[in-house]
Amino acid sequence: MSQLPNTRPELLAGVDVGGTKIAVLVVDGQGQVCGHTSTPTPLNSPESTLDGIVTAIRRGLVAAHASLSDLGAVGVGIPGRVDTQTGVVRLAVNLRWQEMPAGAQLGAALGVPCFLENDVRLGALGLQRHPDYAHIQDLAYISIGTGIAAGLILNGRLYRGAHGMAGEVGHMIIDPAGPRCACGLHGCLEALTAGPAIARLGQQAITAGADTQLRHYQPVTAAAVYQAARAGDAVAQAIATQTGRYLAYALQQLVMAYDMERVVVGGGVARAGDPFLQPILEELARLRQDSALARELLPAEKFHLLPPDFDAGTWGAVALASQGLRRTSHAIGVI
Amino acid sequence: MSQLPNTRPELLAGVDVGGTKIAVLVVDGQGQVCGHTSTPTPLNSPESTLDGIVTAIRRGLVAAHASLSDLGAVGVGIPGRVDTQTGVVRLAVNLRWQEMPAGAQLGAALGVPCFLENDVRLGALGLQRHPDYAHIQDLAYISIGTGIAAGLILNGRLYRGAHGMAGEVGHMIIDPAGPRCACGLHGCLEALTAGPAIARLGQQAITAGADTQLRHYQPVTAAAVYQAARAGDAVAQAIATQTGRYLAYALQQLVMAYDMERVVVGGGVARAGDPFLQPILEELARLRQDSALARELLPAEKFHLLPPDFDAGTWGAVALASQGLRRTSHAIGVI
Numbered sequence: 247m248s249q250l251p252n253t254r255p256e257l258l259a260g261v262d263v264g265g266t267k268i269a270v271l272v273v274d275g276q277g278q279v280c281g282h283t284s285t286p287t288p289l290n291s292p293e294s295t296l297d298g299i300v301t302a303i304r305r306g307l308v309a310a311h312a313s314l315s316d317l318g319a320v321g322v323g324i325p326g327r328v329d330t331q332t333g334v335v336r337l338a339v340n341l342r343w344q345e346m347p348a349g350a351q352l353g354a355a356l357g358v359p360c361f362l363e364n365d366v367r368l369g370a371l372g373l374q375r376h377p378d379y380a381h382i383q384d385l386a387y388i389s390i391g392t393g394i395a396a397g398l399i400l401n402g403r404l405y406r407g408a409h410g411m412a413g414e415v416g417h418m419i420i421d422p423a424g425p426r427c428a429c430g431l432h433g434c435l436e437a438l439t440a441g442p443a444i445a446r447l448g449q450q451a452i453t454a455g456a457d458t459q460l461r462h463y464q465p466v467t468a469a470a471v472y473q474a475a476r477a478g479d480a481v482a483q484a485i486a487t488q489t490g491r492y493l494a495y496a497l498q499q500l501v502m503a504y505d506m507e508r509v510v511v512g513g514g515v516a517r518a519g520d521p522f523l524q525p526i527l528e529e530l531a532r533l534r535q536d537s538a539l540a541r542e543l544l545p546a547e548k549f550h551l552l553p554p555d556f557d558a559g560t561w562g563a564v565a566l567a568s569q570g571l572r573r574t575s576h577a578i579g580v581i
Numbered sequence: 582m583s584q585l586p587n588t589r590p591e592l593l594a595g596v597d598v599g600g601t602k603i604a605v606l607v608v609d610g611q612g613q614v615c616g617h618t619s620t621p622t623p624l625n626s627p628e629s630t631l632d633g634i635v636t637a638i639r640r641g642l643v644a645a646h647a648s649l650s651d652l653g654a655v656g657v658g659i660p661g662r663v664d665t666q667t668g669v670v671r672l673a674v675n676l677r678w679q680e681m682p683a684g685a686q687l688g689a690a691l692g693v694p695c696f697l698e699n700d701v702r703l704g705a706l707g708l709q710r711h712p713d714y715a716h717i718q719d720l721a722y723i724s725i726g727t728g729i730a731a732g733l734i735l736n737g738r739l740y741r742g743a744h745g746m747a748g749e750v751g752h753m754i755i756d757p758a759g760p761r762c763a764c765g766l767h768g769c770l771e772a773l774t775a776g777p778a779i780a781r782l783g784q785q786a787i788t789a790g791a792d793t794q795l796r797h798y799q800p801v802t803a804a805a806v807y808q809a810a811r812a813g814d815a816v817a818q819a820i821a822t823q824t825g826r827y828l829a830y831a832l833q834q835l836v837m838a839y840d841m842e843r844v845v846v847g848g849g850v851a852r853a854g855d856p857f858l859q860p861i862l863e864e865l866a867r868l869r870q871d872s873a874l875a876r877e878l879l880p881a882e883k884f885h886l887l888p889p890d891f892d893a894g895t896w897g898a899v900a901l902a903s904q905g906l907r908r909t910s911h912a913i914g915v916i
Contacts, residue, residue, distance in 0.1 A: 396838070401740065406840075408841060414837045414840070429872045430871040499753040499838075503747070503753060503839075504742055505748075537765030539749070
């Protein structure tokens with residue numbers, strides 16, 4: 247029996263839903279970019295956020311000079327915990343979503359399969375679409391922002407863990423005597439080095455009467471701390487150094503246990519660039535001085551900042567859509 | 582073309598080479614035990630150790646009422662770093678082996694393919710042959726003895742890492758202010774909780790004039806510390822508590838990052854049993870009190886001692902032999 251030419255819609259949309267904006271990337275079947283957009287995230291109600299995602303995807307299609315009928319599948323990265331099988335978002339604090347059947351609702355609104363996954367995991371998956379990382383089989387992508395989490399590629403595939411909870415590196419206890427974390431534990435990496443923790447250290451320095459430019463920032467943010475550090479402020483530099491040391495220990499632990507080939511750090515805090523990365527690299531250099539094992543497993547070139555011009559999240563969402571579509575097509579016999 | 586009946590030899594030998602003994606397990610093609618033996622490890626020279634392995638395998642075959650001609654393949658666990666592709670042992674300190682082409686030499690001496698792997702990794706692989714663990718897709722086996730290392734089963738398969746170095750959990754920095762480790766770093770898990778570290782804490786307590794039964798042990802060993810702890814010695818119990826706390830943090834970090842379904846702890850130190858395990862479980866219980874995330878990811882039933890009657894190392898070596906034989910048969914066209 248002869249085969250009809252493939253007339254299925256070819257476009258894929260990758261969506262990264264953040265607490266402030268929804269980024270959409272539309273690509274064709276060959277992975278060529280057709281359009282991308284970024285729109286503010288409506289947060290008036292859980293439903294308004296869902297509507298906002300639909301609107302953002304429609305705008306992405308317009309930017310790609312296409313329409314819904316050209317769309318084959320959608321992948322969506324959610325900042326929270328996702329049941330990837332059912333498309334139900336268990337909990338996404340920033341979106342005020344709890345047990346939200348977003349996959350089904352988006353699918354009904356758009357008329358195409360919509361696949362959901364945690365946004366940081368999609369960041370890791372997205373790196374596989376970047377020429378510098380496409381060949382890497384074992385990679386960790388660590389996002390440091392308001393929270394801290396990791397996406398893990400092991401043996402070339404996204405690793406989700408026994409209960410879909412792999413990557414909760416923000417809650418690795420780094421210093422049991424450290425401050426209490428939102429999760430209830432003490433001294434979690436997140437309580438020591440996420441954005442709010444860095445901002446708090448800055449605020450504490452001001453309150454303690456330290457001589458620092460940070461008093462000119464209201465409120466003090468992690469970005470302000472790194473800006474002041476870059477400008478030579480000693481107090482801000484000390485905070486950056488302490489933060490970098492804790493992060494270096496966390497990276498050391500991850501690499502010793504899992505021998506990743508590459509560790510990529512992204513997220514809002516990491517966007518500070520050099521003043522953020524250098525203290526981490528300096529602590530790792532100290533470890534290398536002490537130890538042949540550290541020299542072997544912790545070379546400076548293993549640790550990268552996420553390339554600022556690369557949107558790993560939406561590329562990962564595109565990859566998710568593509569994988570999901572292949573699985574679905576297979577399941578229903580479409581070729 | 583008709584197929585000849587399968588006349589290949591069916592027996593597999595799994596060998597676990599330790600610093601004191603060589604254990605051999607011989608099984609048939611259905612995985613039934615045909616015999617097992619344990620012989621002291623000759624350590625006069627690297628060559629004598631290699632000869633000792635050959636002798637141990639021959640004895641294992643005798644115990645199985647079989648001979649070399651019945652043997653299909655051998656798997657060997659080595660306490661050190663192994664190039665699994667070439668069968669060269671890069672470094673095995675306890676055997677005084679360095680760049681030893683043990684796979685080729687054993688293969689030549691025995692006339693069958695010999696596959697080598699790190700012994701702790703084979704411990705993890707061996708657990709897949711135990712009814713309690715056979716169904717588990719994500720598992721860590723942690724061996725705590727003179728050193729500390731882990732074997733990792735992720736997505737049902739042995740995970741080796743980008744450079745075959747995954748599992749160096751003994752060198753995760755747990756307390757940067759801790760004592761110097763043999764690797765050069767400070768406060769590695771191994772420097773805090775391996776056998777020599779526990780023994781040193783006992784010795785230090787005696788030297789400091791503490792009131793403890795440990796002064797009756799010469800020398801003080803980790804086993805002595807746990808024996809005294811079991812007998813109610815407060816100094817030994819304090820050492821066990823501190824060790825358990827550090828181990829609990831290491832396990833917490835591993836589980837948060839990788840969401841393993843089960844963590845099995847074995848090795849010489851863990852053989853102390855309850856006095857070893859209880860302090861770990863108590864610290865984990867404290868973490869659960871503080872945190873819903875800890876309650877979800879760190880339930881007590883996730884953490885097991887290696888069943889004392891199960892030789893995970895030789896079962897893992899048998900599994901390695903079986904896998905290796907299948908791959909080799911495939912490669913050379915044997916069915």
